[in-house]
Ligand SMILES: CCCCC/C=C/C(=O)SCCNC(=O)CCNC(=O)[C@H](O)C(C)(C)COP(=O)(O)OP(=O)(O)OC[C@H]1O[C@@H](n2cnc3c(N)ncnc32)[C@H](O)[C@@H]1OP(=O)(O)O
């Protein structure tokens with residue numbers, strides 16, 4: 001069976017202009033490439049120019065349009081400027097808050113700067129970009145934030161990230177209500193484990209095997225499966241979907257969380 005669904009017709013997103021954060025690598029790159037193949041012009045940011053240029057080359061090779069705009073989303077002014085620059089040239093119909101991440105640590109080992117770094121990246125930057133996007137949407141828009149499955153259930157070794165993602169879940173619902181009258185939809189996608197290079201670099205084969213076994217559908221999520229869902233939620237087909245936390249996790253929300261604390265990485269949760 002083909003795992004990475006590829007269900008949309010060519011040109012399904014013609015006329016769309018979507019800004020994707022963290023578009024140089026992993027899930028963000030998969031999203032950027034897919035949206036561009038469907039006809040959207042995609043603006044992508046990240047701190048490093050080189051990965052963005054690689055996404056630009058891949059998109060161009062497939063005949064699409066990708067505008068690399070390096071910036072740090074934790075710098076609110078720089079992020080606003082990057083988004084406004086893209087929107088002034090191409091318009092804006094969608095925003096995908098994908099840049100994010102964390103380190104794994106027991107709650108008692110998270111120091112103030114580590115806490116702040118994760119909250120700034122995974123929550124505060126998302127708020128600033130949503131706020132910046134609002135006046136740039138003309139005639140409606142769609143905002144998606146990439147979160148993490150299980151945030152609302154809790155997780156071991158990720159207290160800072162779970163707190164930030166829970167904040168994003170609340171923000172998603174609040175903005176969905178406030179902006180619905182302007183046809184701005186706001187949703188959150190919560191993936192299970194995705195075997196991106198970044199995740200591989202921060203995990204052992206044993207841990208990945210365990211995460212696979214603990215996922216009711218016995219495999220990890222593919223970036224293309226997140227990207228396809230993003231395309232759907234940005235499209236008019238999802239016109240009545242807003243304020244939702246939508247999991248792409250093979251059912252792992254229903255299973256016991258894996259202990260991500262360094263001392264017990266990959267072991268059974270107690
Ligand atoms: C079932 C679970 C599945 C999990 C699935 C999720 C997977 C993913 O999300 S993977 C894809 C995302 N990629 C990453 O998470 C990797 C990138 N991570 C980071 O870049 C950092 O963790 C960051 C988000 C905190 C980035 O912050 P930045 O400001 O760039 O980082 P600094 O190096 O300056 O550190 C700031 C602060 O944080 C402390 N810190 C960093 N690592 C640790 C650690 N392992 N333990 C404790 N504290 C840590 C660092 O020490 C700094 O504080 P001070 O030392 O006090 O200055």
Ligand SMILES: NC(=O)C1=CN([C@@H]2O[C@H](COP(=O)(O)OP(=O)(O)OC[C@H]3O[C@@H](n4cnc5c(N)ncnc54)[C@H](OP(=O)(O)O)[C@@H]3O)[C@@H](O)[C@H]2O)C=CC1
Nearest residue numbers: 022025026027046047048072073099100101193194196198
């Ligand atoms: N992989 C997984 O298993 C899962 C991932 N997720 C989430 O999905 C998202 C993407 O993850 P994934 O593709 O695996 O990870 P990556 O680390 O590959 O992607 C993160 C991207 O965000 C960019 N980024 C990080 N910090 C900043 C910043 N301050 N400003 C601008 N860009 C930034 C990075 O580029 P640069 O370094 O150049 O800035 C990078 O391209 C993250 O939010 C992650 O937490 C959720 C569930 C599971």
